[in-house]
Amino acid sequence: MVFRSLLDLYRLRRNQWLKLSELEKIQLRKLRRIIKHAYENVPYYRKLFDLAGIRPEDIKTARDLTKIPITTRLQLQQLPPEEIVAKGVDLNNCKKITTAGSSGIPLVVFLSDKDSNFYDMVWARASLANGKRLWDSTAYLKFHFPPKFCFERLGIWKKEIISVLDNPEKQIETLRRVRPDVIRGNAFGLVNLAKIIKQKGVGGMNPRLVFSMGSVLDHQSRELIESAFGAEVFDFYGTTEVGCIAWECSEKRGFHINIDTVVVELIKKARVAGPGEMGKIICTGLHSFTMPFIRYDTGDVGIANHEKCPCGRELPLLESIKGRADDFFISANGTLYSPSVIVNQIKLISGISQFRIIQRSLKDITAQVVPGKDFSQHTSKKIKETIGNIMGKDPSIEVEVLGVIPLDPSGKIRSLISKVKKEF
Template sequence: MIFPLLRRHFLEPLYIMKSGSAKLSYWRRLEESQFYSRNQLEEIQWSRLQKLWRFLWRENGFYQKQFQNAGLKENDLKGPEDIRRLPILTKKEILRQGHAMLSTGYQPNRLLNFKTGGSTGKALEILITEECSELRNACARRHDRWTGWEPGEQIGAVWGNPKLPKTLRAKLLNACVQPYIYLDTMAVTDESVQEFAKTWDNNKPTLLFGHAHSLYIVAKYIKRLKIDTIRPVGILSTSMMLLPHERTMIERVFNCSVTDRYGCEEVSLIACECEKHNGMHMNIEHLVIEFIREDGSHAGPGEPGRIVVTDLMNRAMPFVRYEVEDVGVFFDQDCTCGRGLPLMGKVTGRVADFLLKRDGTRVAGVSLIENTLTRIPGIEQMQIVQEDLDSFNLNIVPGKSYGHSQANELERYFQTLFGDSLRINIRVTDEIKPEKSGKYRFSICKIDH
């Protein structure tokens, strides 16, 4: 344990001091502020929203037009609810506007560039400053510690297309500042899992980190291969919905609790479970988070709503009332951990992954997956693809007990929900491959909605 302490107290602080980053000092403030009362945290949020509003009025041409079109004046922000008078920002609008969304004085070639595909099928470009990135990293670090991991300790990541250190400098930074070992989810085999376990045993990471479903897939390999050397202190699940049966399997195999985290490339960390697992604490120091009904009104506590986020930290390319295209639930209750950060429930699905009935009703694909996998035995993995209102493809990875009776039960289940005329094509396959990002999609709706 000497080297993790050396990284935490000497090597990393020295590196960060030389780089001029505010990451560590900001992280220390966040460690303190998480235990502020909810009112105190909302005051921080409100102060940052006011500063962002004034900045946009003076320095951002795109939002100046948004204000004018909404009939707003600079002094019209009287309370946080007044931002609801601005239109919701969509991915299509960001794609259309591009660099026109940049604030005055920010040059694209001097900013960090991130890209995400999302439901548009086209790469969405996000531009932020180095400082904004470091503030986001500091916030993620606070939440990482909720798993039991401590700075300086190694991390084992189950990730797609990992950026492995190639240069001598990159390798030294990985070893001395924040060491990672990787299992590439684009190539999960018996051999790669065994090699990952061997590397884990040699390096002794304390945190296992990865896409939710990828962690589940790896847990199944670990169980089948009878590997007992991977024993993390904490497990951090991110980037995808964590299904209850997947959490159970992961925790049983690794004998460790899973901490579920929610965020996206566009605005970074949105919410995260703490050690109590009573819901996910929302990151209101960095974001304003809304839950919107289909009619545009605000959803009440416990009621599913589309998640709309205002990023309070990104001045270069501001996202105000940005629709993440996920559906979630707000919890109006306190957590027994003592943190003042408000809670939200699990994300119930992506808007793009909701399936459509003929009457226009939306059905969460992830709920269908969860119901079928728990009700019908013999299915290891499933993906639902809705081609049109009357046609579904079901991609099935079968278990030992899968057969004609399970296929018939699947057909009856979907026809009961979507109508007797529904055509179902069941495709049995050895594996369901992840997308280029390394993530898995449980359900895909090809109908434009």
């Protein structure tokens, strides 16, 4: 198993320097293989393809994927495992990972050791490209405890798991005791820790690198984390379903898409989004053999970047990831507002310890706020004004003062929640 993973890692690391045309050849070969596998072995995809009148051999290029209907998390959530897991798989021998379902009911993803070890190597490629070394220890700030990494038996890439449910003081104490070379966690958890580290002037952790993932990392949060931990931050984007999708290199010109392990489409109103346009991120996992994900709607929104990265890698770039489609606010005239536009403005208001803004309808927005030390009536007024300046005069804005905002099932607090249906 370890030998297999080392071979996978060697090939992945070699792939990152291939020409785009060579990468596309690898992608197409793997795409045809997974499409054939899903059609022959997974009842859900057999029915989906048959209903759409598609045969696996109709997928001759990655562009042909648009012939296959998109599958959402909700559709898969409602089906029993035997419909969505490949025939002949013994579920007792699979890793069963419940993904952070911020949309509601979480999705259970089944992964064989082979699939899971491969995706570990895809994450490892991104980490190694950004300075992680073989003997580095990593502290993972996680909600769920990940399965053991196959290299750990050899003493390589030791890891310490720190639960995001622990209070921040306990998390900091563990980090000071373990002194990891790398800290890896979602942006939300890292920002929370960084704030306390800065407030209390805590030192003694000295990580060399911080890897952020799991939520959008805005410029302000990146600076805060870098200054609190004294280490460079790299942002990664991925899901349990298809592994690491895209990652920043040291040039930070966007996110290199792992096109040798996943097909990423950016779709806007049922067509491919153009340069600079926001599109829904639709993924096909090329190594998800246990539970295939073909044209799977990640629920996230991103923008493509057609420039070449100066690092020399020809893995194409995603310019940015704008957050969950569900979290975008929409005005009565149909204008969409990316969560970061609103969140970054609210963050500038003093007197707020935590907040969550909920768009309940086109006419009704509630800002839930946990007061900070400078909170006053003026803070509430400023919140209303700020949201009004962005969203216009139509919605009525209420400020609700709370003692605490509970974490979502994903272990984060979504700063923006929209209950209004919208089309991307």
